[in-house]
Amino acid sequence: MSVELLETIKQQINQLSAEEAGQLAQYLHERSGANGATTTNSPDAARREEKRRLRAAWLKEHRAAYAGLYVALDGDRLLGTGQNYPEACAAAQQAGVKDAYVDFVYPADYVGDIGGW
Amino acid sequence: MGYPMNFSRLMTYDAGRTGILIDVTLSLAEGSVTLPTKLDTGATNCVFTRCGGEDLGIAIESGEPVHINTAVGSFVAYHHDVTLTVLDFVFDVRVCFAADGFFNRNVLGRRGFLDRVNLGLVDYEGKLYLSKYGEAE
Numbered sequence: 081m082s083v084e085l086l087e088t089i090k091q092q093i094n095q096l097s098a099e100e101a102g103q104l105a106q107y108l109h110e111r112s113g114a115n116g117a118t119t120t121n122s123p124d125a126a127r128r129e130e131k132r133r134l135r136a137a138w139l140k141e142h143r144a145a146y147a148g149l150y151v152a153l154d155g156d157r158l159l160g161t162g163q164n165y166p167e168a169c170a171a172a173q174q175a176g177v178k179d180a181y182v183d184f185v186y187p188a189d190y191v192g193d194i195g196g197w
Numbered sequence: 198m199g200y201p202m203n204f205s206r207l208m209t210y211d212a213g214r215t216g217i218l219i220d221v222t223l224s225l226a227e228g229s230v231t232l233p234t235k236l237d238t239g240a241t242n243c244v245f246t247r248c249g250g251e252d253l254g255i256a257i258e259s260g261e262p263v264h265i266n267t268a269v270g271s272f273v274a275y276h277h278d279v280t281l282t283v284l285d286f287v288f289d290v291r292v293c294f295a296a297d298g299f300f301n302r303n304v305l306g307r308r309g310f311l312d313r314v315n316l317g318l319v320d321y322e323g324k325l326y327l328s329k330y331g332e333a334e
Contacts, residue, residue: 092202120281127287134257165312169331181289184308186276192265194295194304195239 131155135181147187152180204317204326206284212323221305221327223292227254232303236325241265241305243281243292249303250294253271253279257294265293269282272297281309286329287311 096104134155140160150168152175154157159180160171172180210217216235223230223245230252232245244265248259260275274293281288283305290309305311317326 084291125224125226127282132225132289136278148232165330168199182313183290184312186261186263191271192241192263192264192274192306194237194241194244194265194267194306 108168139185143185143188146185148185149183150182152177152182154180200317202315202317202326204328206286206327208284208325210328211327212220212320216316217325219283219319220303221303223249223253223321224256224280224282224319225253229253234300234303234305237306238311240304242274242304242306242309243290243309244300244302244306245292245294245302246300247295247298250277255279255294257296260294262296263293272300274300283310284327286314287325 082085092099092103110132131154134142135153138153138156138158140149144160149161150165151161152168152172154172154175159177160168160173162168165182168182169180172178172182201233210219210220218233218236219236221232221234223232230249232249234243234245242263242265247257255277257275257277260277263274263276264271265274273296276291276293278291280287281290281292287308290307313330315328317328318324319326
């Protein structure tokens with residue numbers, strides 16, 4: 081596909097309503113499944129895996145210190161913390177990192193709940 | 198006084214089924230798996246079947262164990278870091294995979310999903326409105 085055609089499609093997508101954009105997203109999602117696209121070997125996927133490895137090591141080392149908080153990480157670099165997702169996201173934004181990992185640090189004695197059962 | 202909200206996505210689901218089912222794709226570098234998953238606002242976590250994790254190539258017991266209570270008891274699951282995709286929203290999150298192979302459902306709960314989206318529901322019409330938290334409207 082040419083770059084021009086791709087840009088034209090992107091411009092057309094920007095004109096869609098929320099409902100139409102949702103239908104398109106659903107279609108693309110189903111289409112990728114129908115094509116059996118189950119492997120991801122892109123450079124982006126490799127970058128994600130490297131960051132995943134770095135933050136896993138960071139989380140393992142610092143779990144006790146940040147348990148119960150949301151942390152924003154860029155690989156193994158702590159960008160900030162928060163009591164909730166928006167606060168930690170704001171810390172990441174302040175640090176100038178757009179694709180920061182933001183998630184809850186589970187205490188060692190954490191017990192989850194599925195209340196609807 | 199009204200409380201208007203805007204959402205960037207609308208998906209439809211079959212309101213006649215027993216749950217609000219959403220296709221969720223979990224991925225790692227090695228591959229991905231798409232699982233029909235129930236939206237559950239009463240669940241603290243996103244929990245998936247052991248089979249779903251194993252299909253991704255995850256050694257389930259290598260993760261951090263977590264106990265999850267239900268109305269009739271508890272079960273053990275293990276945390277693993279995956280990329281979770283709903284529609285075209287992509288999140289790197291820790292989700293749980295049940296240790297017991299008999300756990301036969303996938304659940305989208307608060308940590309890892311509901312804590313980072315804006316969600317609206319019109320169940321009668323089978324409509325689910327969604328935006329990523331902080332997404333420009």
